[in-house]
Amino acid sequence: MNNDHIKMLRCLECGGKLTPLPEGGPAMDRLSCEACAIAYPVLDSIPQMLAGREMRGSGHAAPLDMGKPHQQEYWEHELGPRQADHAAIRAFALPKLDLVEATLRALGDDPKKMSALEIGSGSGYLTAWAGPRFGSLTASDYSTNRLRINPHGEKVCCDGTRLPYSDDAFDCVICGNVLHHVSVPKDMVMEMRRVSRKHIIFLEPNRNNPLMYLYGLLQPAERGLLKMSLSWLRGLCARCGLAETLATTHGLVLPNKTPPPLVGTVTAMEPYLRPHFYLVVMATK
Numbered sequence: 001m002n003n004d005h006i007k008m009l010r011c012l013e014c015g016g017k018l019t020p021l022p023e024g025g026p027a028m029d030r031l032s033c034e035a036c037a038i039a040y041p042v043l044d045s046i047p048q049m050l051a052g053r054e055m056r057g058s059g060h061a062a063p064l065d066m067g068k069p070h071q072q073e074y075w076e077h078e079l080g081p082r083q084a085d086h087a088a089i090r091a092f093a094l095p096k097l098d099l100v101e102a103t104l105r106a107l108g109d110d111p112k113k114m115s116a117l118e119i120g121s122g123s124g125y126l127t128a129w130a131g132p133r134f135g136s137l138t139a140s141d142y143s144t145n146r147l148r149i150n151p152h153g154e155k156v157c158c159d160g161t162r163l164p165y166s167d168d169a170f171d172c173v174i175c176g177n178v179l180h181h182v183s184v185p186k187d188m189v190m191e192m193r194r195v196s197r198k199h200i201i202f203l204e205p206n207r208n209n210p211l212m213y214l215y216g217l218l219q220p221a222e223r224g225l226l227k228m229s230l231s232w233l234r235g236l237c238a239r240c241g242l243a244e245t246l247a248t249t250h251g252l253v254l255p256n257k258t259p260p261p262l263v264g265t266v267t268a269m270e271p272y273l274r275p276h277f278y279l280v281v282m283a284t285k
């Protein structure tokens with residue numbers, strides 16, 4: 001992780017700036033708050049910016065609400081063996097990111113000149129394709145295990161509802177397939193809004209697709225998707241004071257499920273078959 005990123009991080013308790021420690025040592029193993037002296041561990045170059053995890057230094061806040069047991073399991077479970085260059089991952093990610101980029105450009109913004117924060121980056125199948133499109137991108141996730149296998153450079157372990165950054169820290173905050181795993185989605189949207197200077201982007205499953213709905217019914221950790229319709233997400237954005245810039249559905253390829261030999265055929269059907277599997281919603285502050 002680079003110094004510019006360290007300079008952007010803020011103490012969760014007091015908002016203070018952080019100093020890498022040990023000073024002049026061989027490798028940074030913690031970040032210490034300059035104001036309140038709380039120390040945040042750094043594991044494999046990934047700052048552990050979570051309230052309630054083991055902290056060195058002074059006492060700390062109450063542990064986070066991680067949700068029900070099946071949800072906790074999901075957070076620590078590594079995604080399937082598919083890598084970012086898998087045909088289904090490409091077919092899932094690239095057209096959606098094309099839509100996002102076209103919308104940003106239509107609004108007069110050049111992604112190459114923008115800083116972005118990705119929430120729930122996991123093992124990095126979206127990060128790998130989103131990263132090169134922005135001037136800079138920071139990958140974040142609740143799970144250090146997932147981030148460890150994410151090949152991206154700038155990474156931080158944090159909670160999407162309590163981000164270790166000051167207001168307006170990034171030009172753009174993006175989350176892919178995360179909001180439906182959060183206990184109180186509004187809390188995360190408000191937090192994304194707080195740290196974004198302008199754009200907020202969501203890629204989420206579309207419950208109005210019958211197969212996606214069935215998946216949500218059968219998989220306990222995916223139950224949150226049962227409310228994820230385009231109108232619900234648009235309404236949530238409106239309730240959070242966001243101005244919608246794109247609201248559409250897209251795609252029939254499931255990044256971790258569609259068998260490779262079917263990816264081409266399924267992609268070719270996308271313009272003709274509805275309802276799509278995913279929602280793509282963008283908004284500004």
Ligand SMILES: [Zn+2]
Binds near residue numbers: 011016035
């Ligand atoms: Zn502090």
